[in-house]
Amino acid sequence: MCLIALAWRPGHALPLLVAANRDEFHTRPTAAMAEWPDAPGLIAGRDLQAGGTWLGIGPGRRFAALTNIRDPHAEQGSRSRGELPLRFLLGNQGPEAFLNELRREADEYSGFNLLVGDRHALWHFNSHGGQVQALPAGIHGVSNAGLNTPWPKLERAKAALAAVQDEPDEPSLFALLADSTKPDDAALPDTGVGMELERLLGSVFITSPTYGTRASTLLFIYADGTRRIIERSFGHDGRPSGEVRFER
Template identity: 80%
Template sequence: MCLIVLAWRPGHSLPLLVAANRDEFYARPAATMAEWPDAPGLIAGRDLQAGGTWLGIGPGGRFAALTNIRDPRLTQGTRSRGELPLHFLQGDQSPEVFLNELRHEAAEYSGFNLLVGDSQALWHFNSQSGEARALPPGIHGVSNAGLDTPWPKLQQARAAFADTLETADEASLFALLADPRRPDDTALPHTGVGLDLERLLGSVFIASPTYGTRASTLLYTYADGTRRIIERSFGPEGMPIGEVRFER
Protein backbone atom coordinates (compact mmCIF):
# COMPACT_ATOMS: atom_id res chain seq x y z
CA MET A 1 0.00 0.00 0.00
CA CYS A 2 1.59 3.23 -1.09
CA LEU A 3 -0.91 5.99 -0.47
CA ILE A 4 -3.57 6.44 2.21
CA VAL A 5 -5.73 9.47 2.93
CA LEU A 6 -8.25 9.42 5.74
CA ALA A 7 -10.56 11.48 7.89
CA TRP A 8 -10.63 10.66 11.59
CA ARG A 9 -13.59 12.36 13.27
CA PRO A 10 -14.64 10.81 16.60
CA GLY A 11 -18.25 11.65 17.37
CA HIS A 12 -19.12 12.24 13.71
CA SER A 13 -21.75 10.14 11.91
CA LEU A 14 -18.86 8.88 9.72
CA PRO A 15 -15.93 8.78 12.20
CA LEU A 16 -13.47 7.07 9.87
CA LEU A 17 -13.29 7.40 6.10
CA VAL A 18 -10.32 5.92 4.22
CA ALA A 19 -9.23 6.06 0.58
CA ALA A 20 -6.11 4.07 -0.29
CA ASN A 21 -4.03 2.74 -3.18
CA ARG A 22 -1.85 -0.33 -2.99
CA ASP A 23 1.10 -0.23 -5.40
CA GLU A 24 3.09 -3.37 -6.15
CA PHE A 25 4.67 -5.43 -8.90
CA TYR A 26 1.94 -7.10 -10.93
CA ALA A 27 3.84 -10.37 -10.85
CA ARG A 28 3.63 -10.64 -7.06
CA PRO A 29 0.74 -13.05 -6.37
CA ALA A 30 -2.13 -11.71 -4.29
CA ALA A 31 -5.73 -12.62 -3.54
CA THR A 32 -8.50 -10.05 -3.91
CA MET A 33 -10.05 -8.65 -0.76
CA ALA A 34 -12.31 -11.24 0.85
CA GLU A 35 -13.36 -12.61 4.23
CA TRP A 36 -10.63 -15.02 5.28
CA PRO A 37 -12.04 -18.51 5.95
CA ASP A 38 -9.29 -19.18 8.49
CA ALA A 39 -9.90 -15.89 10.36
CA PRO A 40 -13.62 -15.22 10.95
CA GLY A 41 -14.54 -11.56 10.75
CA LEU A 42 -11.33 -10.52 8.99
CA ILE A 43 -11.78 -8.91 5.57
CA ALA A 44 -8.60 -8.08 3.66
CA GLY A 45 -6.54 -8.75 0.59
CA ARG A 46 -3.91 -11.45 0.96
CA ASP A 47 -0.30 -11.47 -0.18
CA LEU A 48 0.10 -15.00 -1.52
CA GLN A 49 3.89 -14.75 -1.47
CA ALA A 50 4.43 -13.91 2.21
CA GLY A 51 0.96 -14.51 3.64
CA GLY A 52 0.14 -11.12 5.14
CA THR A 53 -1.97 -8.16 4.10
CA TRP A 54 -1.69 -4.43 3.45
CA LEU A 55 -5.13 -3.22 4.55
CA GLY A 56 -8.08 -4.81 6.25
CA ILE A 57 -10.80 -4.71 8.88
CA GLY A 58 -11.42 -7.13 11.71
CA PRO A 59 -13.79 -7.85 14.58
CA GLY A 60 -14.49 -5.18 17.17
CA GLY A 61 -14.20 -2.29 14.71
CA ARG A 62 -10.53 -2.99 14.11
CA PHE A 63 -8.74 -1.42 11.14
CA ALA A 64 -5.13 -1.67 9.96
CA ALA A 65 -3.18 -0.44 6.93
CA LEU A 66 0.46 -0.45 5.93
CA THR A 67 2.79 1.45 3.60
CA ASN A 68 6.46 0.89 2.91
CA ILE A 69 9.09 3.57 3.49
CA ARG A 70 11.04 4.27 0.29
CA ASP A 71 14.65 4.80 1.32
CA PRO A 72 17.38 2.55 -0.16
CA ARG A 73 19.64 3.44 2.78
CA LEU A 74 17.44 1.57 5.27
CA THR A 75 18.43 -1.91 6.40
CA GLN A 76 16.25 -4.65 4.93
CA GLY A 77 14.33 -6.61 7.52
CA THR A 78 14.08 -10.36 7.85
CA ARG A 79 10.32 -10.55 8.45
CA SER A 80 7.41 -9.65 6.17
CA ARG A 81 5.78 -6.31 6.93
CA GLY A 82 2.43 -7.79 5.92
CA GLU A 83 2.40 -9.65 9.25
CA LEU A 84 1.84 -6.41 11.11
CA PRO A 85 -1.71 -5.46 10.01
CA LEU A 86 -2.67 -9.11 10.30
CA HIS A 87 -1.41 -9.42 13.89
CA PHE A 88 -3.38 -6.37 14.96
CA LEU A 89 -6.57 -7.38 13.17
CA GLN A 90 -6.50 -10.84 14.73
CA GLY A 91 -5.59 -9.63 18.21
CA ASP A 92 -7.39 -7.89 21.05
CA GLN A 93 -4.84 -5.32 22.22
CA SER A 94 -5.62 -1.63 22.05
CA PRO A 95 -3.83 0.29 19.29
CA GLU A 96 -1.59 1.99 21.86
CA VAL A 97 -0.51 -1.24 23.55
CA PHE A 98 0.04 -3.00 20.23
CA LEU A 99 2.33 -0.26 18.89
CA ASN A 100 4.24 0.14 22.13
CA GLU A 101 5.07 -3.57 22.02
CA LEU A 102 5.92 -3.34 18.31
CA ARG A 103 8.70 -0.83 19.08
CA HIS A 104 10.84 -3.66 20.42
CA GLU A 105 10.77 -5.69 17.21
CA ALA A 106 10.30 -3.01 14.52
CA ALA A 107 13.93 -3.38 13.39
CA GLU A 108 13.14 -6.91 12.19
CA TYR A 109 11.09 -5.42 9.34
CA SER A 110 12.04 -3.20 6.40
CA GLY A 111 10.88 0.40 6.78
CA PHE A 112 7.13 0.88 7.21
CA ASN A 113 4.25 3.06 8.32
CA LEU A 114 1.46 1.30 10.18
CA LEU A 115 -2.01 2.62 10.95
CA VAL A 116 -4.06 0.70 13.53
CA GLY A 117 -7.37 1.62 15.07
CA ASP A 118 -10.62 0.54 16.65
CA SER A 119 -13.84 2.32 17.52
CA GLN A 120 -12.07 4.35 20.21
CA ALA A 121 -8.73 5.45 18.76
CA LEU A 122 -6.55 5.59 15.66
CA TRP A 123 -2.75 5.37 15.94
CA HIS A 124 0.22 5.68 13.59
CA PHE A 125 3.70 4.18 13.85
CA ASN A 126 6.70 5.06 11.68
CA SER A 127 9.54 2.56 11.93
CA GLN A 128 12.17 5.06 10.77
CA SER A 129 11.48 7.51 13.60
CA GLY A 130 10.28 4.87 16.06
CA GLU A 131 7.42 7.19 16.96
CA ALA A 132 3.93 5.94 17.79
CA ARG A 133 1.18 8.48 18.33
CA ALA A 134 -2.57 8.81 18.50
CA LEU A 135 -3.92 10.73 15.54
CA PRO A 136 -5.77 13.93 16.34
CA PRO A 137 -9.10 14.49 14.60
CA GLY A 138 -8.76 15.73 11.04
CA ILE A 139 -7.56 14.74 7.59
CA HIS A 140 -4.30 12.82 7.40
CA GLY A 141 -2.27 11.09 4.72
CA VAL A 142 0.71 8.81 4.37
CA SER A 143 2.64 7.55 1.38
CA ASN A 144 6.18 6.17 1.47
CA ALA A 145 7.77 8.61 3.90
CA GLY A 146 6.21 9.83 7.16
CA LEU A 147 2.71 10.83 8.17
CA ASP A 148 1.55 13.97 6.33
CA THR A 149 4.92 14.38 4.55
CA PRO A 150 4.36 17.09 1.88
CA TRP A 151 5.02 14.96 -1.19
CA PRO A 152 3.14 16.34 -4.24
CA LYS A 153 1.04 13.20 -4.75
CA LEU A 154 -0.03 13.16 -1.12
CA GLN A 155 -0.85 16.86 -1.05
CA GLN A 156 -2.85 16.40 -4.25
CA ALA A 157 -4.79 13.45 -2.83
CA ARG A 158 -5.44 15.17 0.51
CA ALA A 159 -6.78 18.29 -1.23
CA ALA A 160 -9.14 16.25 -3.42
CA PHE A 161 -10.18 14.20 -0.38
CA ALA A 162 -11.02 17.34 1.58
CA ASP A 163 -13.08 18.67 -1.34
CA THR A 164 -15.26 15.55 -1.43
CA LEU A 165 -15.48 14.95 2.32
CA GLU A 166 -18.91 16.53 2.77
CA THR A 167 -20.60 14.08 0.42
CA ALA A 168 -17.97 11.30 0.56
CA ASP A 169 -19.48 9.75 -2.55
CA GLU A 170 -17.78 6.70 -4.02
CA ALA A 171 -17.38 8.16 -7.51
CA SER A 172 -15.42 11.19 -6.29
CA LEU A 173 -13.23 9.17 -3.93
CA PHE A 174 -12.37 6.60 -6.58
CA ALA A 175 -11.68 9.45 -9.02
CA LEU A 176 -9.06 10.97 -6.73
CA LEU A 177 -7.41 7.55 -6.35
CA ALA A 178 -7.34 7.18 -10.16
CA ASP A 179 -5.52 10.48 -10.77
CA PRO A 180 -2.54 9.77 -13.12
CA ARG A 181 -1.05 13.29 -13.11
CA ARG A 182 2.66 13.58 -12.35
CA PRO A 183 4.28 16.64 -10.80
CA ASP A 184 7.08 18.61 -12.39
CA ASP A 185 10.50 17.06 -11.92
CA THR A 186 11.50 19.93 -9.65
CA ALA A 187 8.72 19.01 -7.19
CA LEU A 188 9.51 15.30 -6.97
CA PRO A 189 10.98 13.93 -3.74
CA HIS A 190 14.54 12.63 -3.83
CA THR A 191 14.44 9.19 -2.23
CA GLY A 192 17.53 7.71 -3.87
CA VAL A 193 15.84 5.63 -6.59
CA GLY A 194 16.71 7.81 -9.61
CA LEU A 195 14.69 10.33 -11.59
CA ASP A 196 12.95 7.87 -13.93
CA LEU A 197 11.54 5.87 -11.04
CA GLU A 198 10.67 8.99 -9.05
CA ARG A 199 8.62 10.11 -12.06
CA LEU A 200 6.78 6.80 -12.29
CA LEU A 201 6.02 6.81 -8.57
CA GLY A 202 5.07 10.49 -8.50
CA SER A 203 1.40 10.08 -9.42
CA VAL A 204 -1.47 9.04 -7.17
CA PHE A 205 -2.39 6.24 -9.58
CA ILE A 206 0.61 4.40 -11.06
CA ALA A 207 0.48 2.39 -14.28
CA SER A 208 3.25 0.64 -16.21
CA PRO A 209 3.81 -2.81 -17.76
CA THR A 210 5.39 -4.25 -14.59
CA TYR A 211 4.55 -2.12 -11.54
CA GLY A 212 1.59 -0.02 -10.54
CA THR A 213 -1.55 0.46 -8.52
CA ARG A 214 -2.95 -3.01 -7.93
CA ALA A 215 -5.93 -2.01 -5.77
CA SER A 216 -7.93 1.09 -4.81
CA THR A 217 -9.89 0.76 -1.58
CA LEU A 218 -12.56 2.81 0.19
CA LEU A 219 -13.57 2.20 3.80
CA TYR A 220 -16.62 3.84 5.38
CA THR A 221 -16.99 3.37 9.13
CA TYR A 222 -20.24 4.64 10.66
CA ALA A 223 -21.01 5.75 14.20
CA ASP A 224 -23.24 2.72 14.83
CA GLY A 225 -20.28 0.42 14.11
CA THR A 226 -21.33 -0.72 10.64
CA ARG A 227 -18.73 -0.61 7.89
CA ARG A 228 -18.69 -0.59 4.11
CA ILE A 229 -15.54 -1.48 2.20
CA ILE A 230 -15.12 -1.42 -1.58
CA GLU A 231 -12.06 -2.44 -3.54
CA ARG A 232 -11.24 -2.14 -7.25
CA SER A 233 -8.41 -4.21 -8.72
CA PHE A 234 -6.12 -3.41 -11.63
CA GLY A 235 -3.65 -5.21 -13.87
CA PRO A 236 -0.70 -4.08 -16.02
CA GLU A 237 -1.03 -0.57 -17.47
CA GLY A 238 -3.84 0.10 -15.01
CA MET A 239 -6.44 -2.08 -16.71
CA PRO A 240 -9.48 -2.68 -14.42
CA ILE A 241 -9.99 -6.33 -13.52
CA GLY A 242 -12.74 -6.35 -10.91
CA GLU A 243 -14.54 -4.88 -7.91
CA VAL A 244 -15.68 -6.37 -4.59
CA ARG A 245 -17.69 -4.83 -1.74
CA PHE A 246 -18.63 -5.84 1.78
CA GLU A 247 -20.94 -4.42 4.44
CA ARG A 248 -20.73 -5.44 8.08
Protein backbone atom coordinates in the same frame (compact mmCIF):
# COMPACT_ATOMS: atom_id res chain seq x y z
CA MET B 1 -0.22 -0.18 0.30
CA CYS B 2 1.57 2.90 -0.93
CA LEU B 3 -0.83 5.79 -0.45
CA ILE B 4 -3.46 6.31 2.22
CA ALA B 5 -5.60 9.42 2.61
CA LEU B 6 -8.05 9.53 5.48
CA ALA B 7 -10.53 11.77 7.25
CA TRP B 8 -10.51 11.12 11.00
CA ARG B 9 -13.47 12.74 12.77
CA PRO B 10 -14.19 11.39 16.27
CA GLY B 11 -17.79 12.08 17.28
CA HIS B 12 -18.95 12.36 13.67
CA ALA B 13 -21.54 10.00 12.15
CA LEU B 14 -18.72 8.81 9.87
CA PRO B 15 -15.65 8.93 12.12
CA LEU B 16 -13.23 7.28 9.67
CA LEU B 17 -13.12 7.56 5.90
CA VAL B 18 -10.18 5.98 4.08
CA ALA B 19 -9.12 6.09 0.42
CA ALA B 20 -6.00 4.05 -0.35
CA ASN B 21 -3.96 2.65 -3.24
CA ARG B 22 -1.81 -0.44 -3.11
CA ASP B 23 1.17 -0.24 -5.50
CA GLU B 24 3.08 -3.43 -6.20
CA PHE B 25 4.88 -5.46 -8.85
CA HIS B 26 2.35 -7.11 -11.14
CA THR B 27 4.13 -10.44 -10.84
CA ARG B 28 3.61 -10.63 -7.05
CA PRO B 29 0.75 -13.10 -6.49
CA THR B 30 -2.24 -11.57 -4.71
CA ALA B 31 -5.75 -12.60 -3.74
CA ALA B 32 -8.45 -9.94 -3.91
CA MET B 33 -10.12 -8.72 -0.75
CA ALA B 34 -12.28 -11.41 0.85
CA GLU B 35 -13.24 -12.85 4.21
CA TRP B 36 -10.43 -15.21 5.12
CA PRO B 37 -11.74 -18.75 5.71
CA ASP B 38 -8.97 -19.41 8.22
CA ALA B 39 -9.66 -16.18 10.16
CA PRO B 40 -13.42 -15.57 10.56
CA GLY B 41 -14.30 -11.88 10.68
CA LEU B 42 -11.13 -10.78 8.88
CA ILE B 43 -11.74 -9.05 5.55
CA ALA B 44 -8.59 -8.13 3.63
CA GLY B 45 -6.59 -8.68 0.50
CA ARG B 46 -3.96 -11.39 0.74
CA ASP B 47 -0.34 -11.39 -0.35
CA LEU B 48 0.08 -14.95 -1.61
CA GLN B 49 3.88 -14.70 -1.57
CA ALA B 50 4.44 -13.85 2.11
CA GLY B 51 0.94 -14.46 3.47
CA GLY B 52 0.16 -11.06 4.93
CA THR B 53 -1.97 -8.08 3.97
CA TRP B 54 -1.72 -4.32 3.53
CA LEU B 55 -5.17 -3.17 4.64
CA GLY B 56 -8.14 -4.82 6.29
CA ILE B 57 -10.87 -4.86 8.88
CA GLY B 58 -11.27 -7.46 11.58
CA PRO B 59 -13.24 -8.65 14.58
CA GLY B 60 -14.00 -6.05 17.24
CA ARG B 61 -14.45 -3.36 14.58
CA ARG B 62 -10.68 -3.20 14.06
CA PHE B 63 -8.89 -1.51 11.18
CA ALA B 64 -5.24 -1.67 10.09
CA ALA B 65 -3.29 -0.40 7.08
CA LEU B 66 0.38 -0.51 6.12
CA THR B 67 2.73 1.33 3.78
CA ASN B 68 6.39 0.66 3.11
CA ILE B 69 9.05 3.33 3.63
CA ARG B 70 11.05 3.92 0.44
CA ASP B 71 14.72 3.86 1.37
CA PRO B 72 16.92 1.79 -0.97
CA HIS B 73 19.92 2.19 1.31
CA ALA B 74 18.27 0.90 4.50
CA GLU B 75 18.99 -2.54 5.86
CA GLN B 76 16.23 -5.00 5.01
CA GLY B 77 14.34 -6.71 7.82
CA SER B 78 14.06 -10.45 8.19
CA ARG B 79 10.28 -10.57 8.69
CA SER B 80 7.43 -9.70 6.35
CA ARG B 81 5.75 -6.37 7.03
CA GLY B 82 2.46 -7.81 5.85
CA GLU B 83 2.11 -9.74 9.09
CA LEU B 84 1.78 -6.51 11.09
CA PRO B 85 -1.80 -5.57 10.11
CA LEU B 86 -2.82 -9.18 10.73
CA ARG B 87 -1.36 -9.19 14.20
CA PHE B 88 -3.46 -6.21 15.18
CA LEU B 89 -6.62 -7.24 13.37
CA LEU B 90 -6.65 -10.70 14.93
CA GLY B 91 -5.41 -9.64 18.38
CA ASN B 92 -7.07 -8.09 21.39
CA GLN B 93 -4.66 -5.32 22.43
CA GLY B 94 -5.68 -1.69 22.15
CA PRO B 95 -3.99 0.36 19.41
CA GLU B 96 -1.59 2.21 21.72
CA ALA B 97 -0.49 -0.90 23.61
CA PHE B 98 -0.03 -2.83 20.39
CA LEU B 99 2.18 -0.18 18.78
CA ASN B 100 4.26 0.37 21.92
CA GLU B 101 4.98 -3.35 22.02
CA LEU B 102 5.81 -3.34 18.31
CA ARG B 103 8.38 -0.58 18.82
CA ARG B 104 10.66 -3.08 20.57
CA GLU B 105 10.84 -5.35 17.53
CA ALA B 106 10.43 -2.85 14.68
CA ASP B 107 14.01 -3.36 13.48
CA GLU B 108 13.09 -6.92 12.48
CA TYR B 109 11.12 -5.44 9.58
CA SER B 110 12.04 -3.21 6.67
CA GLY B 111 10.78 0.36 7.10
CA PHE B 112 7.03 0.81 7.45
CA ASN B 113 4.13 2.99 8.51
CA LEU B 114 1.30 1.28 10.37
CA LEU B 115 -2.15 2.70 11.10
CA VAL B 116 -4.31 0.81 13.61
CA GLY B 117 -7.59 1.63 15.30
CA ASP B 118 -11.37 1.50 15.22
CA ARG B 119 -14.22 4.02 15.26
CA HIS B 120 -13.07 5.32 18.67
CA ALA B 121 -9.30 5.65 18.27
CA LEU B 122 -6.70 5.85 15.50
CA TRP B 123 -2.96 5.50 16.04
CA HIS B 124 0.11 5.67 13.81
CA PHE B 125 3.65 4.31 14.02
CA ASN B 126 6.57 5.04 11.69
CA SER B 127 9.39 2.55 12.19
CA HIS B 128 12.11 5.03 11.17
CA GLY B 129 10.93 7.75 13.52
CA GLY B 130 9.96 5.35 16.31
CA GLN B 131 7.10 7.54 17.53
CA VAL B 132 3.74 6.10 18.53
CA GLN B 133 1.07 8.78 18.20
CA ALA B 134 -2.68 9.17 18.39
CA LEU B 135 -3.93 10.98 15.31
CA PRO B 136 -5.71 14.28 15.94
CA ALA B 137 -8.94 14.93 14.10
CA GLY B 138 -8.47 16.08 10.52
CA ILE B 139 -7.32 15.03 7.07
CA HIS B 140 -4.17 12.93 7.11
CA GLY B 141 -2.12 10.99 4.61
CA VAL B 142 0.82 8.66 4.40
CA SER B 143 2.74 7.30 1.45
CA ASN B 144 6.29 5.93 1.53
CA ALA B 145 7.84 8.42 3.95
CA GLY B 146 6.31 9.78 7.16
CA LEU B 147 2.83 10.80 8.19
CA ASN B 148 1.73 13.89 6.22
CA THR B 149 5.08 14.22 4.44
CA PRO B 150 4.25 16.84 1.76
CA TRP B 151 4.90 14.77 -1.35
CA PRO B 152 2.92 16.19 -4.30
CA LYS B 153 0.75 13.10 -4.81
CA LEU B 154 -0.13 12.91 -1.14
CA GLU B 155 -1.02 16.60 -1.01
CA ARG B 156 -3.28 16.15 -4.07
CA ALA B 157 -5.02 13.15 -2.52
CA LYS B 158 -5.55 14.91 0.82
CA ALA B 159 -6.93 18.02 -0.87
CA ALA B 160 -9.32 15.94 -2.98
CA LEU B 161 -10.49 14.04 0.09
CA ALA B 162 -11.04 17.26 2.03
CA ALA B 163 -13.21 18.56 -0.80
CA VAL B 164 -15.63 15.60 -0.63
CA GLN B 165 -15.49 14.56 3.03
CA ASP B 166 -18.82 16.21 3.91
CA GLU B 167 -20.66 14.25 1.21
CA PRO B 168 -18.35 11.38 0.34
CA ASP B 169 -19.49 9.28 -2.60
CA GLU B 170 -17.76 6.32 -4.18
CA PRO B 171 -17.28 7.83 -7.67
CA SER B 172 -15.52 10.92 -6.28
CA LEU B 173 -13.33 8.87 -3.96
CA PHE B 174 -12.31 6.43 -6.67
CA ALA B 175 -11.62 9.40 -8.95
CA LEU B 176 -9.15 10.88 -6.47
CA LEU B 177 -7.38 7.51 -6.31
CA ALA B 178 -7.25 7.34 -10.13
CA ASP B 179 -5.39 10.67 -10.42
CA SER B 180 -2.43 10.08 -12.75
CA THR B 181 -1.15 13.69 -12.69
CA LYS B 182 2.64 13.84 -12.89
CA PRO B 183 4.26 16.58 -10.76
CA ASP B 184 7.06 18.75 -12.09
CA ASP B 185 10.47 17.19 -11.55
CA ALA B 186 11.44 19.97 -9.16
CA ALA B 187 8.57 19.03 -6.84
CA LEU B 188 9.42 15.34 -6.64
CA PRO B 189 11.15 13.91 -3.56
CA ASP B 190 14.62 12.43 -3.81
CA THR B 191 14.39 9.03 -2.16
CA GLY B 192 17.51 7.61 -3.78
CA VAL B 193 15.88 5.64 -6.60
CA GLY B 194 16.74 7.99 -9.50
CA MET B 195 14.67 10.56 -11.34
CA GLU B 196 13.10 8.14 -13.85
CA LEU B 197 11.63 6.03 -11.06
CA GLU B 198 10.67 9.10 -9.00
CA ARG B 199 8.61 10.26 -12.00
CA LEU B 200 6.87 6.90 -12.28
CA LEU B 201 6.07 6.84 -8.56
CA GLY B 202 5.12 10.52 -8.40
CA SER B 203 1.42 10.19 -9.24
CA VAL B 204 -1.43 8.98 -7.05
CA PHE B 205 -2.25 6.24 -9.58
CA ILE B 206 0.73 4.45 -11.11
CA THR B 207 0.72 2.57 -14.41
CA SER B 208 3.58 0.63 -15.97
CA PRO B 209 4.00 -2.88 -17.43
CA THR B 210 5.92 -4.14 -14.39
CA TYR B 211 4.83 -2.07 -11.38
CA GLY B 212 1.76 -0.03 -10.60
CA THR B 213 -1.44 0.46 -8.67
CA ARG B 214 -2.87 -3.02 -8.16
CA ALA B 215 -5.88 -2.05 -6.02
CA SER B 216 -7.83 0.97 -4.80
CA THR B 217 -9.73 0.63 -1.55
CA LEU B 218 -12.45 2.72 0.10
CA LEU B 219 -13.38 2.21 3.74
CA PHE B 220 -16.28 3.82 5.59
CA ILE B 221 -16.46 3.22 9.35
CA TYR B 222 -19.64 4.64 10.91
CA ALA B 223 -20.30 5.65 14.50
CA ASP B 224 -22.86 2.85 14.91
CA GLY B 225 -20.15 0.30 14.14
CA THR B 226 -21.22 -0.40 10.57
CA ARG B 227 -18.36 -0.75 8.10
CA ARG B 228 -18.40 -0.62 4.30
CA ILE B 229 -15.29 -1.56 2.34
CA ILE B 230 -14.84 -1.65 -1.42
CA GLU B 231 -11.79 -2.80 -3.35
CA ARG B 232 -11.25 -2.23 -7.08
CA SER B 233 -8.44 -4.21 -8.73
CA PHE B 234 -6.38 -3.17 -11.77
CA GLY B 235 -4.25 -4.90 -14.37
CA HIS B 236 -0.84 -3.92 -15.68
CA ASP B 237 -2.51 -1.58 -18.19
CA GLY B 238 -4.24 0.36 -15.40
CA ARG B 239 -7.70 -0.86 -16.38
CA PRO B 240 -10.13 -2.21 -13.76
CA SER B 241 -10.12 -5.99 -13.52
CA GLY B 242 -12.62 -6.58 -10.73
CA GLU B 243 -14.42 -5.12 -7.71
CA VAL B 244 -15.59 -6.56 -4.41
CA ARG B 245 -17.51 -4.98 -1.53
CA PHE B 246 -18.48 -5.93 1.99
CA GLU B 247 -20.71 -4.42 4.66
CA ARG B 248 -20.43 -5.51 8.28
